[in-house]
């Protein structure tokens with residue numbers, strides 16, 4: 454029997470019981486940094502006024518080299534999925550899986566039929582030419598993709614752009630790739646409509662504040678803005694968007710991405726010592742997807758040993774043999790690898 458995955462399961466559900474070391478949620482540890490926390494605290498002095506997004510929007514636009522009219526600030530990238538689902542009228546919507554499940558859930562909630570394109574582990578979850586049906590007028594793809602950690606070349610994604618098609622690239626984790634070389638955030642000359650979603654909640658530890666944005670042609674931004682409630686992004690969240698788009702913050706995020714890449718190498722080396730564990734493709738983000746037999750039981754044993762990891766079976770295209778692991782500092786990873794070896798038995 455084919456069981457339909459629970460698209461509304463997210464990693465935060467795996468760490469709600471206290472005391473587990475969190476390898477389930479991909480928010481960077483030690484965040485928000487003190488300087489950001491201080492500025493957010495100072496922004497509370499302005500709470501009596503209604504939010505004004507002018508400065509934040511300008512800062513995001515400048516950061517990506519785009520006109521202000523092509524930026525929409527949202528309550529996390531998650532809000533953008535809902536807005537797109539409510540505003541767009543796709544005839545043939547395609548979601549490339551395995552990927553974050555909210556885009557598909559939001560499209561279904563809005564009454565759209567969603568077609569899944571499944572990328573294969575044997576091909577390293579790479580997007581091959583011809584994978585996406587030619588007549589798809591809405592295509593949603595993640596880059597780098599959660600949970601596979603695969604970074605698609607910008608050129609491969611650009612090839613998906615077509616007149617008459619809206620191509621949505623979820624770049625929620627792009628800032629975990631040093632240099633962001635495969636980002637389409639600053640690209641404005643592709644055919645059709647290209648929408649890039651960004652999140653500020655992972656690198657900056659602002660999941661509870663809710664801040665993200667999308668970049669798209671001005672006409673679509675205006676349509677999506679009209680579907681937003683009044684004042685959807687709070688003043689502290691706007692402060693965060695402005696500050697996290699400044700050059701100093703970008704340099705800090707890039708340094709964090711480089712350090713994450715080293716920590717990821719350490720995790721991958723340790724995983725390579727475990728014969729039961731397989732990693733497909735080349736992970737590029739702040740998490741790693743692994744395949745191992747009986748992963749559900751291993752996950753339970755890890756919980757007993759004090760570690761929360763993200764189940765993989767709620768992602769279309771995966772199943773009970775998959776787990777997603779957040780990249781952590783080396784000490785935490787070493788302790789985790791010892792626990793994982795014991796849990797595999």
Ligand SMILES: Cc1ncc(COP(=O)(O)O)c(C=O)c1O
Nearest residue numbers: 529530531553599625652654665
């Ligand atoms: C790939 C991906 N996109 C978007 C989101 C939503 O992020 P936000 O917290 O900005 O709403 C998440 C959250 O886990 C995610 O994993």
